[in-house]
Amino acid sequence: MPPNFRFCPNCGVPLQEQQAFCPMCGAVLGPATGDPTHSSGAGESAGSSESLERTVVSPLPPPAPPSHPPAWSPAPPLNQQPPNSGPQQPAFGRWQPGYTPPPPAPSYGQQRAMPPPQPGSVPPPYARPQRNSSRGVIAGISCGVLLIILLIVIVCGALSVGGYLLLRNLASTGTTTSSSHSSGTSGGTTLHSNTPTSIPTRTFPVNGTVTYSSITITVMSVQLANSFPDDLNATNSAALLRVLLKENNETNDFASYSYHEVARLILPNQTSVAPNALQYGGAPEPSSTRTNWLDFPVPNNVDVSHTLLRLGGPTEASMDIPLQNKPDLTKYDPSTTRPTNAQTTYAGLKWTVTETTVSWSAHGKQADSGKRFLTLSFRVDNPSDQDVGFNADDFMRLQVGSDRLPPTVSTLHMIVKAGTTNQTGDVIFALPEGTTACTVIMMHSDLLPNSQEAQIPLQLSSNKISA
16 A cells, blocks of 8 residues: 655645644644545545545745745755665655654744745735835925925015015105215216205296207296106206207208207306207208207206306307396397498399398308308399309309308309399308408309409498307
8 A cells, every 4th residue: 555645735745744834835734734535524435535625724824034044955856866865756755764854933033935936826915016105205295395495485576576665665755865966968077966856846937049050949948847757768867957949940941950969058167968858859840830848967956047058069159048037149140231332243244232141050050160151142133135144153252351262052043134133142151250341252254254353342340259
């Protein structure tokens, strides 16, 4: 009769009789565990092998692997013969006599090597992959930190805006006073004032008129204030002086100038200040009238009655208008005379000077510094039986001392028909200021028959010298 044997219900390793633990997996074994001859029913005979049922023992969870290698060697595989052990034992025979495997290591505090997992078995909990729980913690911490940073930024921004509005409100209400400064633009002069910055708007009448570049300009009044609603230019001056103008261009000429270049405010200490704002920068169009204003930065304690408006570029004959009520500006008025017997015969025509006008400007242009314009108005008659055409620029000159000056502007170029009388035109010369006598010279011209040189002496006693 073949020897009785049994198997481990957990890993299938052959077991010896009376063995309490499996040498491979350490499972606890009962007296009849793994015995193929053990019957599951009490009424069945021992010889009925077809009705035998193997008692199924629920496998216990394997113990933890040992922390140190065991002192005994595990049994070799079933199909392997130990060296020098004689003939190979059958695959399901008993173990060698006399070999008693040591009891399994206790399950607490020790670990031992685990057998390879069987197909279909569920790995123990410690062998399963654990989910990384630190990722969720880090994500939660990051969200919290971002919320804290966002709150800090919002609070700082609110405090900054509130502080700015508070400071601006304090500055606008004038709770603090400081010395004010205003800048002049001529020569980089800076005006200083330590008086309070708030002053009421005051108006000073002027009503002074001059003719500059053939434009009649009247200074109606001036106003002194901290600022004006229609002046949007920022300035650090203590106050602004606004000069109110009325401009009238009665001619058909276009004047070419810019108030930024030709207008200056002269303060009592002779400081020259350029305008920092204006309504219109240039001259009015021909045959038009308009109002205008110029703003100048000044200290708020300026004595307006001792200031003046100067018109004229650096190379022009300048005109000073005192900013006081009804200033005396007669020296800038044009001076006109009507000479008598101021005539001659030239090229078969009769020439007569009907009027002379000395002025500071003519035909939309201001006279150069130290000069004046002399406008000669002519009447031409042709008593001959031939038409005569000419251009006064070709032969007419103005002799002042030893100089013969050509015309600057002439409207005396025409054809005078035979028997025609009272043909008129103007010829304009620039002469030194203060000239009281001059002579009109008509030179010989090969283009005109009977053009022997002729002269017309003139007296200009009303030509005044500017102060």
